Amino acid sequence: MRTVFKKPRAMTKRPMHYCPGCTHGIIHRLVGEAIDSLGILEETIGVASVGCSVFAYDYFNCDMQQAAHGRAPAVATGIKRVLPQRTVFTYQGDGDLASIGMAEIVHAAARGENITVIFVNNAIYGMTSGQMAPTSLIGQKTTTSPRGRSVKDAGYPIKICELLATLEGPSYLARVSSHDPRHILQAGRAIKKAFRMQKEKRGFALVEVLSTCSVNWGLTPRGAMEWLAENMIPTYPLGVYKDVTAKEGD
Amino acid sequence: MTKTLIRGNEALAEAAIRAGCKAFFGYPITPQNEIPDYMAYHLPLRGGVYLQAESEVSAINMVYGAAGTGTRVMTSSSSPGISLKQEGISYLAAGELPCVIVNVMRCGPGLGGIHPGQGDYFQAVKGGGHGDYRLLVLAPGSVQEMADLTTLAFDLADKWRNPVLILSDGILGQMMEPVEFSPEEGPLAMDKPWATTGAVNRKPNVINTLDIVPESLEKKNYALLAKYERIKREEIRWEEKKISDADLILVAYGTSARVARSAMDLARGKGLKVGLFRPISLFPFPYPQLKRLACRKRQFLVIEMSGGQMLEDVRLAVEGRSKVHFTNRLGGMVPTPQDVLETILKIREGGGPGENSF
Amino acid sequence: MPKGQVIIDSERCKECSLCLTVCPHDVLRISKTINANGYHPVEAALPENCTGCTLCAVICPDLVLTIKRLVPERT
Numbered sequence: 001m002r003t004v005f006k007k008p009r010a011m012t013k014r015p016m017h018y019c020p021g022c023t024h025g026i027i028h029r030l031v032g033e034a035i036d037s038l039g040i041l042e043e044t045i046g047v048a049s050v051g052c053s054v055f056a057y058d059y060f061n062c063d064m065q066q067a068a069h070g071r072a073p074a075v076a077t078g079i080k081r082v083l084p085q086r087t088v089f090t091y092q093g094d095g096d097l098a099s100i101g102m103a104e105i106v107h108a109a110a111r112g113e114n115i116t117v118i119f120v121n122n123a124i125y126g127m128t129s130g131q132m133a134p135t136s137l138i139g140q141k142t143t144t145s146p147r148g149r150s151v152k153d154a155g156y157p158i159k160i161c162e163l164l165a166t167l168e169g170p171s172y173l174a175r176v177s178s179h180d181p182r183h184i185l186q187a188g189r190a191i192k193k194a195f196r197m198q199k200e201k202r203g204f205a206l207v208e209v210l211s212t213c214s215v216n217w218g219l220t221p222r223g224a225m226e227w228l229a230e231n232m233i234p235t236y237p238l239g240v241y242k243d244v245t246a247k248e249g250d
Numbered sequence: 251m252t253k254t255l256i257r258g259n260e261a262l263a264e265a266a267i268r269a270g271c272k273a274f275f276g277y278p279i280t281p282q283n284e285i286p287d288y289m290a291y292h293l294p295l296r297g298g299v300y301l302q303a304e305s306e307v308s309a310i311n312m313v314y315g316a317a318g319t320g321t322r323v324m325t326s327s328s329s330p331g332i333s334l335k336q337e338g339i340s341y342l343a344a345g346e347l348p349c350v351i352v353n354v355m356r357c358g359p360g361l362g363g364i365h366p367g368q369g370d371y372f373q374a375v376k377g378g379g380h381g382d383y384r385l386l387v388l389a390p391g392s393v394q395e396m397a398d399l400t401t402l403a404f405d406l407a408d409k410w411r412n413p414v415l416i417l418s419d420g421i422l423g424q425m426m427e428p429v430e431f432s433p434e435e436g437p438l439a440m441d442k443p444w445a446t447t448g449a450v451n452r453k454p455n456v457i458n459t460l461d462i463v464p465e466s467l468e469k470k471n472y473a474l475l476a477k478y479e480r481i482k483r484e485e486i487r488w489e490e491k492k493i494s495d496a497d498l499i500l501v502a503y504g505t506s507a508r509v510a511r512s513a514m515d516l517a518r519g520k521g522l523k524v525g526l527f528r529p530i531s532l533f534p535f536p537y538p539q540l541k542r543l544a545c546r547k548r549q550f551l552v553i554e555m556s557g558g559q560m561l562e563d564v565r566l567a568v569e570g571r572s573k574v575h576f577t578n579r580l581g582g583m584v585p586t587p588q589d590v591l592e593t594i595l596k597i598r599e600g601g602g603p604g605e606n607s608f
Numbered sequence: 609m610p611k612g613q614v615i616i617d618s619e620r621c622k623e624c625s626l627c628l629t630v631c632p633h634d635v636l637r638i639s640k641t642i643n644a645n646g647y648h649p650v651e652a653a654l655p656e657n658c659t660g661c662t663l664c665a666v667i668c669p670d671l672v673l674t675i676k677r678l679v680p681e682r683t
Binding site for chain 1 (some may be wrong): 610613619620622623624625626630631647655660662663665666667668669670671673674676677678
């Protein structure tokens with residue numbers, strides 16, 4: 001028999017700290033598989049952010065920097081500008097990227113900064129135990145929206161792919177999901193493409209991965225997968241929001 | 251060597267390029283704009299990267315990223331912008347990333363004004379950001395020193411793996427003086443095995459400031475403190491003028507020190523035994539050197555464009571052995587040598603403003 | 609002779625059970641044993657049913673599963 005599925009080389013052996021069923025582990029693996037398949041492990045420098053994925057530097061088997069909350073795109077910019085031949089990626093959650101780091105992500109995108117951004121959207125602050133995120137759904141109950149997110153008080157969820165698609169800088173923007181194997185495989189292809197765009201020097205590429213937080217959503221891991229499919233996807237439609245290679249039939 | 255007549259901010263920028271600075275990340279704010287302007291024009295022509303960030307916050311984090319690759323990197327700003335950078339500075343210090351940060355001080359607090367000030371002394375030397383960390387802080391007193399201390403700052407940053415802050419002010423940044431530049435340095439020979447440059451033929455490097463295990467973080471804290479102690483032993487810099495017979499020593503840095511020096515000359519012209527002590531490194535502060543000068547027969551007069559910030563360090567240094575007086579101007583006003591002379595004369599008469607504090 | 613084989617790193621398993629929900633051939637179940645982290649790790653109840661389709665490994669968040677197969681079919 002042949003081994004057809006194993007831990008990617010781009011990931012360390014270290015057990016991950018995530019809660020049972022947390023899709024961060026899946027998305028980490030997809031990033032690792034993308035790095036493996038492009039053969040770029042030695043040239044890759046990753047930037048971990050603040051949030052549940054703060055320890056990402058322990059799980060990726062490449063050079064890593066750990067950035068301040070929201071600043072990963074700025075840190076990645078600093079790395080990429082002085083080492084343009086290296087592959088630089090950030091791995092950020094929704095609080096980090098869509099709230100405190102909004103300026104950094106918008107300007108990195110507007111500059112067409114040649115980096116790859118993995119944006120994990122689970123509609124909640126997981127690490128700090130379940131507060132409302134900028135991407136929390138209308139009516140979603142969190143510790144800081146205990147009666148459900150109200151538009152009157154907290155406005156509307158931020159749709160990052162749609163927002164960034166208005167800019168000319170990005171080369172590739174896609175929203176994918178992690179709630180079942182079919183979507184996970186699709187997410188893997190999008191992530192690989194986002195890395196390839198950087199290798200081809202096409203500029204800023206971002207993949208938004210809808211993900212779960214079963215513990216803070218108060219659901220089982222399986223229930224969380226179903227909740228994602230039923231509730232998040234209608235607010236955050238999946239698809240490719242920008243692809244400068246689309247015309248080339250890529 | 252020929253001398254160039256050049257503005258302070260531009261002298262600093264040129265010296266940085268000659269010192270091997272290969273990346274500059276900035277954001278416009280007065281009165282430091284000539285630094286990013288100069289870098290934007292010259293750095294790309296000389297093998298470096300210039301980028302205008304979307305904010306001071308982003309700029310300092312770009313510095314973090316670039317410093318993490320071992321590249322010589324710099325940012326500059328003025329007081330309110332430096333406040334915005336404090337979070338990033340704390341991370342840089344914690345990550346032990348070498349870089350140079352320039353504060354061309356204006357007056358505050360708040361948006362304050364665009365005229366020169368020295369109100370950021372506490373922020374520069376006592377912390378500014380969160381946590382137990384120190385920066386090496388250098389205070390130029392002339393346009394020549396804007397250049398020379400920048401060269402030194404890059405070397406110290408690499409030597410100690412620590413951010414170095416150049417604490418200048420709006421006058422030193424804007425004034426023009428003749429400067430002799432150091433020759434341009436060749437490629438940096440220093441080995442930086444910790445840098446994240448891509449894990450080719452080695453284990454991955456991680457630049458990280460997080461450690462949630464108290465035992466381990468405490469160890470790291472102690473290691474940083476031990477480094478700061480070594481810095482205190484090895485990196486104190488200061489200048490003395492006409493100290494040996496002086497019964498009144500003026501203590502000032504930066505623009506205030508230039509005023510103090512003129513005031514000292516005026517006082518000497520009147521036969522008064524006045525000297526000048528000018529700290530060049532503000533961290534480490536020349537406590538032992540000032541302490542050595544302190545005695546009952548000798549008094550000190552601290553001159554600052556702040557409410558009395560370095561004054562506290564001078565008091566700490568003399569340990570009560572000498573009387574310490576203080577005079578200042580605020581809000582972008584600069585004390586004149588005549589102002590300082592009048593204070594000196596009052597002190598001579600036994601009056602003086604005394605230990606004026608706020 | 610099964611077409612596939614699932615190799616389980618029990619110590620990494622957190623009992624999230626996502627693999628069970630996607631296995632088309634009921635190969636996996638939660639075991640009665642307890643690992644060092646206090647979880648009941650997944651085990652192969654019907655290993656002979658395994659086709660090596662990898663769906664369980666695709667959804668596993670914790671790199672618990674390694675899959676072998678006679679003829680590769682995953683694209």
